[in-house]
Amino acid sequence: MLNIALTGNLGSGKSTAGKFFQEAGFHVLDADRIIRSFYEEKGEVYRKVVEAFGDRVLDREGNIDRKTLAQIVFSDPQSLRLLESITHSELYRRLDEEFRRLPQKSIVVVEASLLIEKGTYRNYHVTLLAYAPYQLCRERALRAGYSIEDFERRWANQMPPEEKKKYAHFIMENTKTLEALRSRVFELAKVFKNWVEFQHEEFP
Numbered sequence: 001m002l003n004i005a006l007t008g009n010l011g012s013g014k015s016t017a018g019k020f021f022q023e024a025g026f027h028v029l030d031a032d033r034i035i036r037s038f039y040e041e042k043g044e045v046y047r048k049v050v051e052a053f054g055d056r057v058l059d060r061e062g063n064i065d066r067k068t069l070a071q072i073v074f075s076d077p078q079s080l081r082l083l084e085s086i087t088h089s090e091l092y093r094r095l096d097e098e099f100r101r102l103p104q105k106s107i108v109v110v111e112a113s114l115l116i117e118k119g120t121y122r123n124y125h126v127t128l129l130a131y132a133p134y135q136l137c138r139e140r141a142l143r144a145g146y147s148i149e150d151f152e153r154r155w156a157n158q159m160p161p162e163e164k165k166k167y168a169h170f171i172m173e174n175t176k177t178l179e180a181l182r183s184r185v186f187e188l189a190k191v192f193k194n195w196v197e198f199q200h201e202e203f204p
Contacts, residue, residue, distance in 0.1 A: 001099065002107045002196050003123070007115040008130030009161050010154050011137030011144075013174035013181055017130045018111040020182045024189035027102060031112035034094055035087050039064040048086045053079070074153035088118075107192055116167045117159050128188070129168035131161050132175055 006021070006028075008014035015030070022028045038045035040063075049064060050057065053072060059065045073080040095110060102108060109128075115121040132140070134155070141151045165171055170188055174181045 003125050004109045005115045005121045005124035005127045006109050006111045009137055009158050011140035012130040012132045014130040017185055020185035021109045027108045029110045045090050116164050126169050128170050129164050130172050130174050
């Protein structure tokens with residue numbers, strides 16, 4: 001199995017790249033989506049989050065209001081660390097479960113924002129970075145509905161994209177058109193498929 005880490009800052013096009021890898025036939029696991037599923041399942045993670053942050057993070061139906069929760073944790077580093085301590089261990093367990101379900105020759109892309117910041121990129125064979133500079137990321141985030149304040153809070157918790165380039169095996173420049181990004185993703189997909197096809201020994 002070839003495990004690929006896909007990361008990028010808010011507004012970089014990371015999720016769009018993930019969709020293109022899925023289109024190319026890869027298994028794509030979105031860390032944010034998995035964590036969201038924990039909230040929706042209302043199991044242990046949900047219980048611990050409500051216990052830690054109180055009813056203020058719940059909407060009228062008793063669901064975790066992710067926007068309210070984000071405003072709290074991205075304004076306070078201690079709250080962010082607390083949330084991560086609750087969600088990340090369960091996230092890693094769920095990812096391991098997903099890996100075990102897949103055939104040995106699979107190519108798996110794990111999409112997550114903080115793979116480099118947390119050092120977990122080291123757990124993957126390849127690290128990919130969706131790259132766009134600050135101003136372009138900011139413009140995209142605002143068009144997507146983020147407020148300036150919310151964008152800046154989130155950006156402050158992420159390593160600058162120029163710094164992240166030092167950790168990436170491959171960089172996907174996303175400063176032009178969607179088709180240009182798609183072309184780059186399919187170019188890389190071909191490389192990874194060939195890599196797995198001609199690898200005589202299993203990846204560790």
